[in-house]
Amino acid sequence: MKYILLMSGTRAGVEAYHAWPKQDIEAHMAVLHRINRDLTESGEFVATQGLAEPKEAKVVRGEKNGLPVTDGIFPESKEFLLGYWIVDVPTAERAYAIAGRISAASVNMPIEVRQFATRESKS
Amino acid sequence: MKYILMMNTMKAGHGVPSWPKKDLQAHIAFMMGFNKELHERGELVSAEGLSFPDQAKLVRAGKDGQPITDGIFPESKEFLAGFWIIDVDNPQRAYEIAAKASAAPGPGGVPLNMPIEVRQVMSGPPPDML
Amino acid sequence: MTKKWDATSEHLLRELAPQVLGAVARRFRDFSTAEDSVQEAMIAAFTQWPQQGVPENPRGWLIQVACRRMMDHVRSEIARRERETTVAAETENLASLPEIEADMDPDDTLILLFMCCHPALTSSSAIALTLRAVGGLTTAEIANAFLVPEATMAQRISRAKQAIKTSGAPFRLPSPQERAGRLPAVLHVLYLIFSEGYASSIGSHLQRFDLAREAIRLTRNTKTLLPENAEVAGLLALMLLTDARRAARTGPDEELIPLDKQDRSLWDRVEISEGTELLTAALAKGSVGLYQLQAAIAVVHDEAERAEETDWPQILALYELLNRVSPSPMVTLNHAIAAAMVHGPVHGLTLLRALDTDPRLASHYRLAAVRAHLLERTGDYEAAIEHYRVAAARTTSIPERNYLMTQAARLAGD
Numbered sequence: 001m002k003y004i005l006l007m008s009g010t011r012a013g014v015e016a017y018h019a020w021p022k023q024d025i026e027a028h029m030a031v032l033h034r035i036n037r038d039l040t041e042s043g044e045f046v047a048t049q050g051l052a053e054p055k056e057a058k059v060v061r062g063e064k065n066g067l068p069v070t071d072g073i074f075p076e077s078k079e080f081l082l083g084y085w086i087v088d089v090p091t092a093e094r095a096y097a098i099a100g101r102i103s104a105a106s107v108n109m110p111i112e113v114r115q116f117a118t119r120e121s122k123s
Numbered sequence: 124m125k126y127i128l129m130m131n132t133m134k135a136g137h138g139v140p141s142w143p144k145k146d147l148q149a150h151i152a153f154m155m156g157f158n159k160e161l162h163e164r165g166e167l168v169s170a171e172g173l174s175f176p177d178q179a180k181l182v183r184a185g186k187d188g189q190p191i192t193d194g195i196f197p198e199s200k201e202f203l204a205g206f207w208i209i210d211v212d213n214p215q216r217a218y219e220i221a222a223k224a225s226a227a228p229g230p231g232g233v234p235l236n237m238p239i240e241v242r243q244v245m246s247g248p249p250p251d252m253l
Numbered sequence: 254m255t256k257k258w259d260a261t262s263e264h265l266l267r268e269l270a271p272q273v274l275g276a277v278a279r280r281f282r283d284f285s286t287a288e289d290s291v292q293e294a295m296i297a298a299f300t301q302w303p304q305q306g307v308p309e310n311p312r313g314w315l316i317q318v319a320c321r322r323m324m325d326h327v328r329s330e331i332a333r334r335e336r337e338t339t340v341a342a343e344t345e346n347l348a349s350l351p352e353i354e355a356d357m358d359p360d361d362t363l364i365l366l367f368m369c370c371h372p373a374l375t376s377s378s379a380i381a382l383t384l385r386a387v388g389g390l391t392t393a394e395i396a397n398a399f400l401v402p403e404a405t406m407a408q409r410i411s412r413a414k415q416a417i418k419t420s421g422a423p424f425r426l427p428s429p430q431e432r433a434g435r436l437p438a439v440l441h442v443l444y445l446i447f448s449e450g451y452a453s454s455i456g457s458h459l460q461r462f463d464l465a466r467e468a469i470r471l472t473r474n475t476k477t478l479l480p481e482n483a484e485v486a487g488l489l490a491l492m493l494l495t496d497a498r499r500a501a502r503t504g505p506d507e508e509l510i511p512l513d514k515q516d517r518s519l520w521d522r523v524e525i526s527e528g529t530e531l532l533t534a535a536l537a538k539g540s541v542g543l544y545q546l547q548a549a550i551a552v553v554h555d556e557a558e559r560a561e562e563t564d565w566p567q568i569l570a571l572y573e574l575l576n577r578v579s580p581s582p583m584v585t586l587n588h589a590i591a592a593a594m595v596h597g598p599v600h601g602l603t604l605l606r607a608l609d610t611d612p613r614l615a616s617h618y619r620l621a622a623v624r625a626h627l628l629e630r631t632g633d634y635e636a637a638i639e640h641y642r643v644a645a646a647r648t649t650s651i652p653e654r655n656y657l658m659t660q661a662a663r664l665a666g667d
Contacts, residue, residue: 058214060239122451
């Protein structure tokens, strides 16, 4: 079963992270890389992605005069997606365990775990 | 250039829309057609739907290495319903695609105008991964 | 003299894979490295044969290439360990092709099946290894079938082989007593491959490897190797009888069509006929197992020319039997459906109440979906709509979700 593990943060949180000592940031990156390698080794890895700074993000809503209506505002306190992992595991508990490990590596920030819907049907 | 387009759930009851049957079918058909077109144009990398948010869990590490899974979501939280990853030549095309997704028809066939968040993603695996 | 690569060549190549692996694994007494070597030989064949033609002795070709790869692996392993004295001993294993072919055992494929479905393996690793070692699929094909990256699938296969090594399973056929205990694991893996393939065959998008067809092929081969075994025949029958309905379960807009609404003229009568014959022969052997029972239920459905002609009392009796042989929440659920068809929806709803306290099923979408369907039949439309929506919210299948939402909308009226 595929699960997506979502890491979100606020602008303030991201700025605080960028202000960490360089070696702490590198250590954090190293732990995440280790987790990704372990997930490949265990045959559970599907994908992972860090997302661009939300400065570049846009929110698009419908069309006016044939052009997309874009709106790039992310309020200071609004949570936005920092990155995600997609894993393929036999149980939800395993997905939670992986999320727990990512959380532990990331100052215990909460990781949202969501199961993928499939295009399949057993019927 | 790769972008992720994210759509949040429509808040209503169980999250399942209670629209008239033909409007529901029009919405489903629109989404299928939308994905098919992106696929035929070679712009679709992936399209995924997520299971409904009542099954969502917020997980933190526990003291003994066991995850804690009873985290409570903030009242105002918007949940991700699904996302597309597209590969396009420029950001304008990404916004065009997002606008089309946003205009998916809802009740009465009226475009929903859902907000679609557009973020750039890196083209290959992140450096030093694997 | 080579033969042109044509529509049958791929099938031939896959059929040869486990035979070649058996030969090489037996000769070198190293299943894991042999399996890697045969995979490399298969990829070489898939690359070269379409252009250069199929060799006169395709199996010999594969064995030779696999052996060469084995020697490369062995030499680099020796170089790593710097034990040159073992070179002579190891190269003794590179016997001539006729010797290797003479050593081959028709049971090799069966040995491989038992190995790949060893109880020490997780389901996902057994599935991956079986598809590669016995099915002759490439890692990339398997990865694509399961929608995971190739590196991930390669690791699953690696771990599977590591688990086999750790278990110390020898390269020989389990004894008849061991076999009886080990066969269920083999059949379970084959069944899982079929289920995965059948579930993902809905709709036409995503060109994925046809795992359902592959499972049928592997099970057919297993039946050839174990012709007296009624459960293998039962499993093959079940697969054929289920696969027969494939074309009818997806509508023109890729929507899910339930059994009672399917256009039965689209069912594959040849598969139904073969499945029915297989089952009849299996049942005559006396012992009735799980797969035979499920196949029997499928036969009753497939025999009915129209949904209205379905022999529900017989299906009910079969579910009652299944409930005794192998009770499970899903069996109970299906039993309730059959009971409702025979004794009415109120009776079915009463049976469902027992499941509300079963933690495995209480929050499962199917319980809500079945309840909704029965409530609709009693005329309690409001409750039915509610339960269809609950089911739609719980299911993780998009086609099922669309179907359930549409049922709710249909009842709610335009």
